[in-house]
Amino acid sequence: xxxxxxxxxxxxxxxxxxxxxxxxxxxxxxxxxxxxxxxxxxxxxxxxxxxxxxxxxxxxxxxxxxxxxxxxxxxxxxxxxxxxxxxxxxxxxxxxxxxxxxxxxxxxxxxxxxxxxxxxxxxxxxxxxxxxxxxxxxxxxxxxxxxxxxxxxxxxxxxxxxxxxxxxxxxxxxxxxxxxxxxxxxxxxxxxxxxxxxxxxxxxxxxxxxxxxxxxxxxxxxxxxxxxxxxxxxxxxxxxxxxxxxxxxxxxxxxxxxxxxxxxxxxxxxxxxxxxxxxxxxxxxxxxxxxxxxxxxxxxxxxxxxxxxxxxxxxxxxxxxxxxxxxxxxxxxxxxxxxxxxxxxxxxxxxxxxxxxxxxxxxxxxxxxxxxxxxxxxxxxxxxxxxxxxxxxxxxxxxxxxxxxxxxxxxxxxxxxxxxxxxxxxxxxxxxxxxxxxxxxxxxxxxxxxxxxxxxxxxxxxxxxxxxxxxxxxxxxxxxxxxxxxxxxxx
Amino acid sequence: xxxxxxxxxxxxxxxxxxxxxxxxxxxxxxxxxxxxxxxxxxxxxxxxxxxxxxxxxxxxxxxxxxxxxxxxxxxxxxxxxxxxxxxxxxxxxxxxxxxxxxxxxxxxxxxxxxxxxxxxxxxxxxxxxxxxxxxxxxxxxxxxxxxxxxxxxxxxxxxxxxxxxxxxxxxxxxxxxxxxxxxxxxxxxxxxxxxxxxxxxxxxxxxxxxxxxxxxxxxxxxxxxxxxxxxxxxxxxxxxxxxxxxxxxxxxxxxxxxxxxxxxxxxxxxxxxxxxxxxxxxxxxxxxxxxxxxxxxxxxxxxxxxxxxxxxxxxxxxxxxxxxxxxxxxxxxxxxxxxxxxxxxxxxxxxxxxxxxxxxxxxxxxxxxxxxxxxxxxxxxxxxxxxxxxxxxxxxxxxxxxxxxxxxxxxxxxxxxxxxxxxxxxxxxxxxxxxxxxxxxxxxxxxxxxxxxxxxxxxxxxxxxxxxxxxxxxx
Numbered sequence: 005x006x007x008x009x010x011x012x013x014x015x016x017x018x019x020x021x022x023x024x025x026x027x028x029x030x031x032x033x034x035x036x037x038x039x040x041x042x043x044x045x046x047x048x049x050x051x052x053x054x055x056x057x058x059x060x061x062x063x064x065x066x067x068x069x070x071x072x073x074x075x076x077x078x079x080x081x082x083x084x085x086x087x088x089x090x091x092x093x094x095x096x097x098x099x100x101x102x103x104x105x106x107x108x109x110x111x112x113x114x115x116x117x118x119x120x121x122x123x124x125x126x127x128x129x130x131x132x133x134x135x136x137x138x139x140x141x142x143x144x145x146x147x148x149x150x151x152x153x154x155x156x157x158x159x160x161x162x163x164x165x166x167x168x169x170x171x172x173x174x175x176x177x178x179x180x181x182x183x184x185x186x187x188x189x190x191x192x193x194x195x196x197x198x199x200x201x202x203x204x205x206x207x208x209x210x211x212x213x214x215x216x217x218x219x220x221x222x223x224x225x226x227x228x229x230x231x232x233x234x235x236x237x238x239x240x241x242x243x244x245x246x247x248x249x250x251x252x253x254x255x256x257x258x259x260x261x262x263x264x265x266x267x268x269x270x271x272x273x274x275x276x277x278x279x280x281x282x283x284x285x286x287x288x289x290x291x292x293x294x295x296x297x298x299x300x301x302x303x304x305x306x307x308x309x310x311x312x313x314x315x316x317x318x319x320x321x322x323x324x325x326x327x328x329x330x331x332x333x334x335x336x337x338x339x340x341x342x343x344x345x346x347x348x349x350x351x352x353x354x355x356x357x358x359x360x361x362x363x364x365x366x367x368x369x370x371x372x373x374x375x376x377x378x379x380x381x382x383x384x385x386x387x388x389x390x391x392x393x394x395x396x397x398x399x400x401x402x403x404x405x406x407x408x409x410x411x412x413x414x415x416x417x418x419x420x421x422x423x424x425x426x427x428x429x430x431x432x433x434x435x436x437x438x439x440x441x442x443x444x445x446x447x448x449x450x451x452x453x454x455x456x457x458x459x460x461x462x463x464x465x466x467x468x469x470x471x472x473x474x475x476x477x478x479x480x481x482x483x484x485x486x487x488x489x490x491x492x493x494x495x
Numbered sequence: 496x497x498x499x500x501x502x503x504x505x506x507x508x509x510x511x512x513x514x515x516x517x518x519x520x521x522x523x524x525x526x527x528x529x530x531x532x533x534x535x536x537x538x539x540x541x542x543x544x545x546x547x548x549x550x551x552x553x554x555x556x557x558x559x560x561x562x563x564x565x566x567x568x569x570x571x572x573x574x575x576x577x578x579x580x581x582x583x584x585x586x587x588x589x590x591x592x593x594x595x596x597x598x599x600x601x602x603x604x605x606x607x608x609x610x611x612x613x614x615x616x617x618x619x620x621x622x623x624x625x626x627x628x629x630x631x632x633x634x635x636x637x638x639x640x641x642x643x644x645x646x647x648x649x650x651x652x653x654x655x656x657x658x659x660x661x662x663x664x665x666x667x668x669x670x671x672x673x674x675x676x677x678x679x680x681x682x683x684x685x686x687x688x689x690x691x692x693x694x695x696x697x698x699x700x701x702x703x704x705x706x707x708x709x710x711x712x713x714x715x716x717x718x719x720x721x722x723x724x725x726x727x728x729x730x731x732x733x734x735x736x737x738x739x740x741x742x743x744x745x746x747x748x749x750x751x752x753x754x755x756x757x758x759x760x761x762x763x764x765x766x767x768x769x770x771x772x773x774x775x776x777x778x779x780x781x782x783x784x785x786x787x788x789x790x791x792x793x794x795x796x797x798x799x800x801x802x803x804x805x806x807x808x809x810x811x812x813x814x815x816x817x818x819x820x821x822x823x824x825x826x827x828x829x830x831x832x833x834x835x836x837x838x839x840x841x842x843x844x845x846x847x848x849x850x851x852x853x854x855x856x857x858x859x860x861x862x863x864x865x866x867x868x869x870x871x872x873x874x875x876x877x878x879x880x881x882x883x884x885x886x887x888x889x890x891x892x893x894x895x896x897x898x899x900x901x902x903x904x905x906x907x908x909x910x911x912x913x914x915x916x917x918x919x920x921x922x923x924x925x926x927x928x929x930x931x932x933x934x935x936x937x938x939x940x941x942x943x944x945x946x947x948x949x950x951x952x953x954x955x956x957x958x959x960x961x962x963x964x965x966x967x968x969x970x
Contacts, residue, residue, distance in 0.1 A: 065962045107859070107926070133880035140874055143919060147927045155927070162919060166877075167912040174904060177893050
């Protein structure tokens with residue numbers, strides 16, 4: 005029941021907003037209620053049971069065995085928490101939009117509902133459909149309320165993601181069809197149980213299609229070109245939701261479907277995945293260093309960090325996968341905060357060109373502090389959750405087949421991935437220094453700092469990042485039982 | 496319990512009645528005729544749920560050897576009735592345009608026939624759904640086609656309409672010629688015209704394949720014209736754009752659906768031949784690519800919808816090649832709802848501003864309901880989940896995967912991306928762009944609003960809960 009509440013809060017609020025309810029207040033209320041309910045679910049979740057909890061199911065089509073099933077295990081519960089927190093923060097960061105405010109907030113709420121439904125779904129059909137719910141609202145949000153080259157960005161993201169989604173649909177249909185008839189079902193639990201019956205050659209094909217499909221949705225190199233432009237042009241709350249939450253859908257899909265059900269396929273394509281993720285980390289990382297605008301820099305940075313999560317997934321060790329899950333959460337929080345503060349800066353100065361800004365720390369000390377903390381989190385400074393995730397990913401990947409005589413691709417990949425840490429330090433610190441430190445321009449000397457109320461979402465995001473940074477075990481304890489079943493014990 | 500042929504007879508009587516009223520009662524507001532027609536067709540629709548089972552046997556002779564009342568036939572009879580009802584609603588909205596385009600003594604000259612003709616077309620479509628004999632197929636096809644000859648060129652003052660009418664007449668007559676010639680060859684080879692007996696005769700090893708294939712190809716030409724498959728689709732953009740918009744909608748949905756039913760029935764014995772399958776795969780591929788690529792640069796919404804109907808014929812052909820009758824039928828239902836909805840909105844908007852996509856600029860501010868209706872129609876046509884259009888594509892792709900039609904699936908996925916572009920162009924115009932004429936209002940009659948709301952509800956309902964349609968197809 006609680007999952008239905010978490011899902012229908014934003015949905016009902018979206019329709020209420022379209023019909024005329026006060027837009028920002030309704031949205032904030034819905035997001036707040038969702039957040040409270042999610043926290044409640046986290047508290048009452050029982051970590052000793054590895055099965056899906058809070059499950060509900062409504063039959064939809066008996067021919068196709070489609071049911072509207074919701075349920076969470078540790079991984080999806082943490083994804084729901086991420087969604088709820090980022091949605092709440094995104095709506096708080098948004099300002100009351102003058103033109104067409106109702107459609108604006110309805111779109112935001114639909115994106116949030118889509119993400120929630122996708123993470124909580126136990127049925128492949130609704131898993132896919134809820135994610136797609138976010139597609140048209142994204143098109144409208146970027147196209148109407150975006151900045152810069154917003155129209156081109158909106159077209160690019162919509163068509164790119166639509167294509168990726170249909171490739172994903174193809175992979176999901178292949179997965180469904182590959183299971184022999186009596187066991188066949190669109191229910192994820194039933195598929196998981198029947199997955200051992202899928203022959204190895206088929207597994208390999210399905211895994212490739214799923215990898216490409218999910219990869220496009222997560223901006224895996226070389227399918228990443230839609231992301232930086234879209235995030236840079238999107239209005240702030242949309243960027244926060246997309247970079248922070250929606251992108252993680254693909255990673256969640258790989259962790260939930262591709263890795264556990266297609267182990268032979270995963271093994272086959274690990275090398276390809278590693279090469280592509282290194283493209284993410286190194287190529288996109290270098291591109292991030294070259295950026296001259298803060299929003300583009302953050303867009304490229306977000307794409308780059310996906311590489312680490314992919315490394316954790318590719319590591320096929322329990323440690324690496326746990327790290328990937330933690331990094332998904334941590335990255336979502338930090339990038340949401342970074343985009344939020346960037347939006348505030350753009351709102352005040354009207355520009356995000358790094359060379360135009362400077363010395364803002366003198367007039368906006370709170371913003372400087374928040375941005376600085378978020379930047380350090382993103383780099384991976386110990387104490388923040390990102391560090392805990394990254395270190396687990398790197399250790400997990402390094403340990404795979406570790407042999408003191410020879411380096412395999414895993415060890416090489418880990419070493420190369422470490423360059424990424426340095427690169428992210430370079431561009432983040434340089435951005436921070438250019439924007440907030442140094443001499444302040446005449447035009448910026450009259451700026452106001454972040455208001456009092458905005459400290460609430462910033463505080464929540466930072467608190468979560470610090471909490472899981474100092475006590476990552478509290479996260480891993482919830483998430484780990486899901487992954488334990490995937491792997492034969494490897495320390 | 497009534498016997499199935501009574502339905503068509505009832506529709507015919509209704510049509511004749513409307514004509515009589517039109518001829519003898521000049522002063523009646525002709526829109527009343529349309530409303531009577533809608534009520535009459537709705538009554539026939541209700542009656543279709545109280546049919547008695549029809550005799551089914553291969554060796555039967557007489558009436559039931561060329562007319563069947565199997566579940567597929569009943570389903571498509573209801574399909575034709577629903578289509579005609581919605582088209583009549585659209586025609587009521589379109590009446591002012593028709594009035595301007597006809598020379599006539601009285602104010603409403605010609606409107607009566609405008610409302611009466613679709614009823615005869617409906618009867619023809621219903622017969623096509625039940626036809627299991629080549630001769631019956633031909634006769635019912637001709638009834639539909641001849642009605643459309645008149646309907647397409649109805650607004651005679653518009654030269655584009657006359658051009659469309661002439662093109663449709665000549666090309667349609669040509670394709671019918673091919674159809675009859677093909678039927679002759681099949682008759683020559685098998686000695687039968689009843690489809691079941693033809694397939695039984697083809698199963699015997701003494702049959703020569705070349706004449707059979709030749710006859711089949713000729714029949715395909717005739718049917719391919721009807722369903723707007725490449726390379727028989729040249730007429731579609733010009734005819735769709737020139738014809739009166741409700742007629743375009745009717746052509747796009749009714750004619751295509753009936754064509755697909757006939758195609759499915761006729762093709763069943765022949766698809767075992769590998770050459771047939773290869774040919775159909777090729778046609779499906781070309782249709783998909785042509786329809787989608789040609790739609791990309793369109794700026795006139797009516798023409799865009801014409802190309803989009805070619806594209807959807809491509810998706811349906813994927814289903815036909817994969818022998819997925821249920822998937823094709825569900826897709827046609829979804830296609831009915833979303834296409835008729837988009838045409839309905841187009842008629843209302845075009846009356847005030849125009850048919851180009853630019854005329855939709857800023858519609859979300861001027862009429863939120865119409866913009867929302869068009870949004871649902873466009874997203875369903877594109878294939879966004881939670882709409883019926885997505886489920887249609889879902890079932891078709893699943894059938895194609897089951898039949899290992901890899902090329903078609905890959906082509907289908909690429910064309911979906913094209914579809915997103917040109918359908919969302921309309922969404923962009925409505926929601927992003929500012930309109931140049933801010934004070935135009937769009938009067939929307941209660942009946943139209945009801946019809947549009949029903950279609951929106953249908954699209955969203957079937958997008959989540961397809962079971963009722965699937966059940967109806969199984970029985």
